[in-house]
Amino acid sequence: MPIASPFPLDPPASEMPWIARATELAVDFAQHAAELDETAQLPVDNLRRLHEAGFDTAWLPQSYGGQGLSWLSFGRVLTIVARACPSTATIWLMHLGAAYGLVHLSEEENAGFFARELAAGKRFANALSEPTGGNLFLVPLQVARPVEGGFVLDGAKRFVSGCEIADYLLVNALVDDVPAFFGVSPDDTVKLLPVWDSVGLRATRSQLITFDSTLLPQARRCTKRSEEPNPIPIGLPFLSIGVAEAALEALREHACGRVIPTTGQPLAAMQWVQFAAAGEHVRLRAATLLAAQTAWLADQRSPLVNPSSLEAKLLANEVAKDAAALGVKIGGGSGYLKTSPIQRHFRDAQAGALMAYSAEVCQSEIGKALLSADAGA
Ligand SMILES: Cc1cc2nc3c(=O)[nH]c(=O)nc-3n(C[C@H](O)[C@H](O)[C@H](O)COP(=O)(O)OP(=O)(O)OC[C@H]3O[C@@H](n4cnc5c(N)ncnc54)[C@H](O)[C@@H]3O)c2cc1C
Structure with missing residues (x-):
């Protein structure tokens, strides 16, 4: 039923x-x-x-x-x-x-x-994370000074996914002591340092960008408040869910195909494999439900979408890492080879929990809210 x-x-x-x-x-x-x-x-x-x-x-x-x-x-x-x-x-x-x-x-x-x-097909990227700021990507530390026509930024942003093909960068900086956001068309003052050689999500090419007296035009400053949901907090849990699904599928294929000579049975017939796979499957279903509920809250324009997105991201990030690690265990030496998708899913699965807000920042925010004096009221 x-x-x-x-x-x-x-x-x-x-x-x-x-x-x-x-x-x-x-x-x-x-x-x-x-x-x-x-x-x-x-x-x-x-x-x-x-x-x-x-x-x-x-x-x-x-x-x-x-x-x-x-x-x-x-x-x-x-x-x-x-x-x-x-x-x-x-x-x-x-x-x-x-x-x-x-x-x-x-x-x-x-x-x-x-x-x-x-x-029209123009491309956009987020240049928000600062080398010193880490996870606090919405609270920039770099100050933009006022000039005619806007503000000037000397500084750097890192992990800018897809920046090499971006026509517009969403850039933030401190203006009059408050975070301000601008739509910037990269010009000669914006340089890219090709430092990206990562373990996972390698094709994102999330490079470091430097700004050398770059104009942040007042005419392109974001000055409106909006209740419209942003795709990123809603989407990040689903990113990890996709990786977890791929990891479980690779695990299933290997477990069904690999016959253990001593038993004459595939790995999938072993109870420890079944128990462990069932555990990750159920957790993945729970993560998917929580992420879907967050998306539904966004559809309702509910203010609960923000706390819910932290919970959904935390669970999805952890499930992706655990499902991919189980794949490595079940995959044995075969899964450890570069030709196997198992090792790729393992590397990709780490990124979700590192991306802001990291799993620990999510835990910290959820824990603080849960244990605050008025939480039970
Ligand atoms: C694949 C990938 C793509 C990305 N794409 C983009 C992009 O397009 N645009 C963009 O702007 N950024 C992007 N980022 C950056 C990302 O969103 C984070 O800002 C960045 O990864 C933080 O990294 P950091 O090394 O500075 O971590 P740090 O913030 O220094 O974290 C290091 C450790 O400290 C912990 N920690 C930090 N602060 C706290 C806290 N307050 N409470 C508890 N624990 C804490 C973290 O959990 C982590 O364990 C991307 C990152 C990755 C990995």
Whole structure:
């Protein structure tokens, strides 16, 4: 009997063609994921195809040329892409986060401009994290000084996913002691230091960027407040869920195919393998439900979306790491070879918990709220 749920887990039926379209694209993405990981090349073709299929603008309101799709369907699409190629999913999520942020936080003229640029295929990236700031990416420490026409920034941002193909950067800096956000077109004052040679999510090419007297134009400053959800906090749990799904699938394939000579049975017949796989499967289902509920809260424009997104990210990050580690255990020496997807999922699974807000920052925020004096009231 289906379990009664106060919130729907599936996207509305009218949005299912988008899920089917993403599933189709993902077949091809999965075929190139290992090569992109090995060569650490940007998945430019994948990103172009997502754009051409209409996915870039699909979650913008119709007033900005979008489809106004539900965040539930966004979570589903992102999971499908992440399961196939998590680097593609990460750059795409950051691209949408920066672009939608600029649309929703800008006054009418700029908002329309950024929405049209997104629809035209221009690319966006988040240049928010600072070398000294770490996880506190929304609280910049670098100060921009006032000049005619705006503010000037000397500094650096790091881990800027997809920055090499970005037409616009969402940049933040301290202005008059408060964080301010700008849409910046990179010019000669913006330099890229190719330091990215990472263990996982290698094709995101999340490089270090330096700013040498870069103008942050007042005309491109985000001056509006918005209750519209941003794709990044909603999407980050789904990124890890996609990696966890891929890791469990690789584990299943290996466990079913590898016959242990002493028993004449596949690994999958061993009880410890069954118990461990069942544990991760159930935790992954729980993580998926929590992430879906967060997306549903975003669809309701509920203020609970923020605390819920921290809980969903924490669980999804941990499940992805644990499922991938179990894959390494069950995969044995075969899974440890570079030719095996098992080791790639293990490397990719680490990134979710490192990305802001890290698993520890999530724990800290959830724990503080839980144990505060008025939490029980
Ligand atoms: C693959 C990838 C892609 C990324 N893409 C982008 C991007 O496109 N744009 C962008 O701006 N940034 C991006 N980032 C940066 C990311 O969001 C974080 O800001 C960054 O990873 C923080 O790294 P750090 O080394 O400075 O960590 P730190 O913040 O120094 O953390 C180090 C350790 O300290 C812990 N810690 C830190 N602060 C606290 C705290 N307050 N409470 C408890 N524990 C704490 C952390 O949990 C971690 O264990 C990306 C990162 C990765 C890995």
